[in-house]
Amino acid sequence: MAGKHPIHIHPVRPLYRIAATGLGASMWLFLMIRAKKDGPALLGWKHPWDH
Template identity: 50%
Template sequence: MAGFHPHMPATRYSVVAKTLGASMWFWVMYKAKEEGPVVLGLRHPWDGHGHGHGHGHAAPTGEHH
């Protein structure tokens, strides 16, 4: 019978494809967790993300951070 009959890919290509695909979805889900409310309009980007600046103290007078 005539037609297109593709060969199965080598195992290493299947493993690499699955690894890259999983990495992509982990990244997408991480970014959705971090930035999802902003993208959906539930939070403004300038509202912060729930924690401080990390300084632990106020800036001394005369210095601007």
């Protein structure tokens, strides 16, 4: 059994790789938009009820 590993990992299908990349990018876009809008209130720099 020299040089032969018993576990074989199959390559990822392109559809799953593209879908994962797209969902990850949309998640980070959503987080950055929310941070831009709600960031100061979250960090305590501005109160949400002050307009």
